[in-house]
Amino acid sequence: MDKEYITGSVATKAGEVPVVSTVLSRADKWGDLKAICAIRRMDYTVDPGLYAVGNPNEDSPVFASANYKLSFDALRREIDGIDAWTIVLDTNGINVWCAAGKGTFGTQEVVNRIERTNLKDVVSHRKIIVPQLGATGVAAHEVRKSSGFSVVFGPVRASDIPPYLKAGMVATREMRRVRFPLRDRARLIPGEILQGLKYLLPVMGLFVILAGLHRGGYSSQLTLRVGSRSAINLILVYLAGLALAPALLPWLPGRSFSFKGMVSGAIMFLVSLLAGLAGQSPFEIVAWALMFTSISSFCVMNLTGASTYTSLSGVKKEMSVAVPLQIAAAAVGLTLWIIARFV
Amino acid sequence: MSELKYLKGVTTLKLNEDKCTGCGMCEIVCPHAVFEITNGQAEITDRDACMECGACALNCEFGAIEVESGVGCAEAVIVGAVRGTDPTCDCCGEPEKPCC
Ligand code: SF4
Numbered sequence: 001m002d003k004e005y006i007t008g009s010v011a012t013k014a015g016e017v018p019v020v021s022t023v024l025s026r027a028d029k030w031g032d033l034k035a036i037c038a039i040r041r042m043d044y045t046v047d048p049g050l051y052a053v054g055n056p057n058e059d060s061p062v063f064a065s066a067n068y069k070l071s072f073d074a075l076r077r078e079i080d081g082i083d084a085w086t087i088v089l090d091t092n093g094i095n096v097w098c099a100a101g102k103g104t105f106g107t108q109e110v111v112n113r114i115e116r117t118n119l120k121d122v123v124s125h126r127k128i129i130v131p132q133l134g135a136t137g138v139a140a141h142e143v144r145k146s147s148g149f150s151v152v153f154g155p156v157r158a159s160d161i162p163p164y165l166k167a168g169m170v171a172t173r174e175m176r177r178v179r180f181p182l183r184d185r186a187r188l189i190p191g192e193i194l195q196g197l198k199y200l201l202p203v204m205g206l207f208v209i210l211a212g213l214h215r216g217g218y219s220s221q222l223t224l225r226v227g228s229r230s231a232i233n234l235i236l237v238y239l240a241g242l243a244l245a246p247a248l249l250p251w252l253p254g255r256s257f258s259f260k261g262m263v264s265g266a267i268m269f270l271v272s273l274l275a276g277l278a279g280q281s282p283f284e285i286v287a288w289a290l291m292f293t294s295i296s297s298f299c300v301m302n303l304t305g306a307s308t309y310t311s312l313s314g315v316k317k318e319m320s321v322a323v324p325l326q327i328a329a330a331a332v333g334l335t336l337w338i339i340a341r342f343v
Numbered sequence: 344m345s346e347l348k349y350l351k352g353v354t355t356l357k358l359n360e361d362k363c364t365g366c367g368m369c370e371i372v373c374p375h376a377v378f379e380i381t382n383g384q385a386e387i388t389d390r391d392a393c394m395e396c397g398a399c400a401l402n403c404e405f406g407a408i409e410v411e412s413g414v415g416c417a418e419a420v421i422v423g424a425v426r427g428t429d430p431t432c433d434c435c436g437e438p439e440k441p442c443c
C-alpha cells in the first residue's frame with residue numbers, strides 16, 4: 001500500500017529510521033474520512049516500529065501511538081513543528097483506548113517494541129510519553145522494571161501535546177479529562193447509520209410486504225400506501241436512535257441510555273403522528289408508539305459502547321431492566337400493527 | 344452544557360487507604376477525575392463518574408485500588424451472552440474513543 005506519508009529517513013545508532021510528514025495529504029484525509037464512516041475500518045494500519053518527526057536527535061521526546069492510522073495521523077498532525085520520535089505499537093489496527101482495554105496496547109507490547117526498535121540506542125534519555133488513555137493497558141511501573149524506560153502519561157488528546165510540552169510535560173486537569181462533546185458525538189453518527197443499514201433495510205422490506213395484507217387478501221395498493229408510510233416511520237425510528245439521541249444526549253432526561261433512547265423515540269413518534277404517518281386506527285397508532293420507543297431505546301442503549309463514560313456495571317444494570325421491556329414493547333407493537341391490517 | 348453522568352452507585356471501585364502512599368498515579372491516569380490527592384492520600388471524590396476502565400488499579404503499584412474493569416458496552420454484553428463468554432467487543436473504530 002501507499003506509504004506516501006514517509007518522506008525520507010534519518011540515520012541513528014540503531015540504523016535508518018523513516019521520517020514521516022506532519023502534514024496530512026489528501027489521500028490521508030480521504031482515508032481518515034472513510035475510516036470514520038466505517039468503510040474499511042479494518043486494515044487501516046501503519047507498520048509498527050519507530051518513526052521520526054521533524055529532525056529529532058537523541059534528546060528528543062518519544063511518543064507512543066497505536067498502529068491504527070487515524071491515531072497515528074492525529075499524533076503526527078498535532079506535533080507539526082516538534083522534533084520527536086514516535087514509537088508505533090502493534091495494536092492490530094485498533095485505536096489507543098480500545099486497544100488498551102483489550103490489552104494489546106499494553107505493558108508487554110510497549111516493552112517488546114522498545115527492545116525491537118533498539119530505542120535505547122536511538123535516544124539517550126529513558127522516557128516515553130504514552131497517551132493517558134493507554135493507561136488502561138500499560139502499567140507504568142511494570143514497563144520501568146522490564147525496560148528501564150519510565151512511562152509518562154501525556155494528555156488524552158493529541159491536540160494538547162504542544163501546550164503540554166511547553167508547560168514542561170505537565171498536563172492540566174482538563175487535559176486529563178475525557179468528555180463527550182457534541183463534536184465527538186456527531187462523529188459517531190455517520191458510522192452508526194451506515195452500519196445499521198443492514199438491519200434497517202430488511203425490516204423495512206418486511207413491513208412493506210406485510211403492509212399489503214387485509215381482510216380480503218392482499219392488495220398491492222396497500223403495499224404502496226401503508227408500506228411507504230411504514231417505511232418512513234422506520235427511518236424516523238432509526239434517526240431517533242442513531243442521530244437525534246447522540247446529538248441531544250445531554251438534554252435527554254435520565255441517566256440510562258435506554259431511557260434517553262425511549263424519550264428520543266417518543267419525540268420522533270410525535271413527529272410521525274403529527275405528519276399523519278402513524279395511520280388512523282388506534283391499534284396502529286399504539287403499535288407505532290410502542291415500536292418507536294422500544295426500538296429507539298435499544299439503538300441508544302447500544303451507543304453505550306461508543307460513549308466515553310459508561311461503566312460495565314452500569315450497563316448491566318440498565319440492561320437488566322430495559323431489555324425485557326424493549327422486547328415486550330416491540331413484540332406487542334408488532335402484533336398490534338399486524339392486527340391493524342385486518343380490522 | 345450539563346455534564347453527562349452515568350448511573351449512580353454502581354461502580355465496583357474500591358480504595359484501600361492503608362496501602363496508599365499518595366504517589367498520585369491514580370489521579371493522573373483517571374479520565375474522569377475520580378481521585379484527588381489530599382495530604383498525601385488518595386481520596387475518591389467523584390465515585391459515580393467512574394467508568395471502570397481499570398487504569399487506576401493497573402497503575403497503582405502498591406495495590407491499593409481494586410475495580411472489576413470491563414467495557415461499558417451493551418453490544419459487548421449481548422455478544423458475550425450469546426457466546427457464553429465475558430462481555431466481548433470486536434468492533435472499535437473511532438480515534439481516542441472507546442469502542443464496541
Ligand atoms: S496510585 Fe495507589 S498509591 Fe498512588 S495515590 Fe493512587 S491509590 Fe495511592
Ligand code: SF4
Pocket residue numbers: 356372373374375376377378392393394395396397398399400410
Ligand atoms: S476505573 Fe477508570 S474511571 Fe474508574 S476511577 Fe479508575 S481510572 Fe477512573
